[in-house]
Amino acid sequence: MEKMNLNNLKDKIKQIVLDEGAKLVGVGNQERLKDAPPSGNMDYCLPGAQSCIIWAYPNPIEALENYFSKKERMSIKKAQQIGYAGAWRTALIISEFIEKNSDHKAFPVIPNAKYRPREDIPDYIKGDIRYPDFSLRYGAVAAGLGHLGWSGNLVTKEYGGSLYLGGVLTTAPLESDPMAKENHCNKCKICSKVCTTGYFSENEQEDMQPVIIGGFKETYAKRGTFSQCGIGCAGWYGLSEDGTWSTWTPGHLCLKEFSEKDWSNHDFRRNLFNKILADNTIPENIRKFNQVIARSFGKVAALENVGLRPFTDTNPRCGNCNFICIADPKKRKELYNMLINSGKVYIDKEGREFVKKDDKNGNEITYYPPTENEFFTKEEFSNR
Numbered sequence: 347m348e349k350m351n352l353n354n355l356k357d358k359i360k361q362i363v364l365d366e367g368a369k370l371v372g373v374g375n376q377e378r379l380k381d382a383p384p385s386g387n388m389d390y391c392l393p394g395a396q397s398c399i400i401w402a403y404p405n406p407i408e409a410l411e412n413y414f415s416k417k418e419r420m421s422i423k424k425a426q427q428i429g430y431a432g433a434w435r436t437a438l439i440i441s442e443f444i445e446k447n448s449d450h451k452a453f454p455v456i457p458n459a460k461y462r463p464r465e466d467i468p469d470y471i472k473g474d475i476r477y478p479d480f481s482l483r484y485g486a487v488a489a490g491l492g493h494l495g496w497s498g499n500l501v502t503k504e505y506g507g508s509l510y511l512g513g514v515l516t517t518a519p520l521e522s523d524p525m526a527k528e529n530h531c532n533k534c535k536i537c538s539k540v541c542t543t544g545y546f547s548e549n550e551q552e553d554m555q556p557v558i559i560g561g562f563k564e565t566y567a568k569r570g571t572f573s574q575c576g577i578g579c580a581g582w583y584g585l586s587e588d589g590t591w592s593t594w595t596p597g598h599l600c601l602k603e604f605s606e607k608d609w610s611n612h613d614f615r616r617n618l619f620n621k622i623l624a625d626n627t628i629p630e631n632i633r634k635f636n637q638v639i640a641r642s643f644g645k646v647a648a649l650e651n652v653g654l655r656p657f658t659d660t661n662p663r664c665g666n667c668n669f670i671c672i673a674d675p676k677k678r679k680e681l682y683n684m685l686i687n688s689g690k691v692y693i694d695k696e697g698r699e700f701v702k703k704d705d706k707n708g709n710e711i712t713y714y715p716p717t718e719n720e721f722f723t724k725e726e727f728s729n730r
């Protein structure tokens with residue numbers, strides 16, 4: 347079979363990625379990542395890799411409005427499934443395409459939930475931090491899609507940071523796209539305000555290790571302990587500091603009340619997980635809710651690939667720092683206002699979630715957002 351030249355190969359790869367539903371795609375190289383932390387080293391996944399092809403799927407605005415106002419969370423569930431499962435499916439298609447049409451090797455990057463073994467991480471690094479085999483965020487910066495924002499997420503000009511990334515590494519020396527000139531994070535710090543766990547600082551910059559990509563230093567907020575985000579993002583706990591709004595969880599505890607010292611203590615973290623999953627003083631419906639989340643997470647951990655997560659186990663309950671960071675700063679503030687006026691999520695005895703909030707006149711209202719079965723048609727559901 348005749349092999350493609352590198353320019354045609356690159357053009358065709360980009361076209362396939364866009365045809366598969368991504369909205370942004372770029373190509374970067376190992377040279378730009380040579381001074382990045384270890385997760386920027388492509389050789390770890392594919393010895394001799396020279397290029398990374400990285401793409402992105404943004405969250406639809408209407409889905410975000412519904413999510414933050416607590417009208418429904420099923421549209422974001424769908425967007426997340428498209429983002430992760432789509433990223434993985436496309437990575438497999440592109441890898442196969444490169445290997446069929448050139449003499450080069452390719453490696454599909456798992457979009458999330460695959461981490462390097464702990465031994466690889468130096469001792470001085472705190473807590474329970476984990477690093478991915480290859481960082482799609484670093485790759486995206488190298489591929490010209492954007493720069494890291496205060497949240498540590500990639501922020502693009504076109505869609506901000508409210509997106510999902512996919513990627514492939516290859517030994518093909520594809521021509522790189524230009525790096526993004528500007529960083530479109532405007533340091534509004536809304537990402538930090540919408541986090542109920544205190545995982546990243548509103549004022550302090552992370553200084554653990556420099557992130558240098560293409561000769562530029564990327565800066566972002568100081569991080570706490572991985573479990574902080576783990577617990578909040580999973581949906582076990584999520585309550586604002588003033589107690590007026592929650593994430594999509596009945597776990598009404600604000601994790602910001604614990605100190606950095608608490609979080610870095612292994613026993614503290616173990617006791618907190620015990621409380622979440624096995625404390626008999628917690629109402630049974632909440633305990634069951636927590637255990638369902640634990641089972642979903644267990645499945646993804648065993649798969650080591652969020653791209654293979656079943657649709658029923660895809661249940662975004664926080665993700666706020668990423669979701670809220672849309673490109674338009676005015677609209678971002680609107681989403682923030684929706685969130686802080688969205689009330690709190692509870693579950694009833696049967697385990698069904700409902701929302702309590704005050705209406706415009708200050709009267710408390712209660713409603714049940716649509717469930718998975720109510721929201722999706724049977725056909726939509728079985729196609730996931």
Ligand code: SF4
Pocket residue numbers: 495496497498501507530531532533534535536537538670671
């Ligand atoms: S929400 Fe604001 S501060 Fe945070 S990453 Fe986005 S633009 Fe930057």
Ligand code: SF4
Pocket residue numbers: 540541542543544545546574575576577578579664665666667668
């Ligand atoms: S996903 Fe939620 S809990 Fe985790 S850092 Fe972002 S806002 Fe905080």
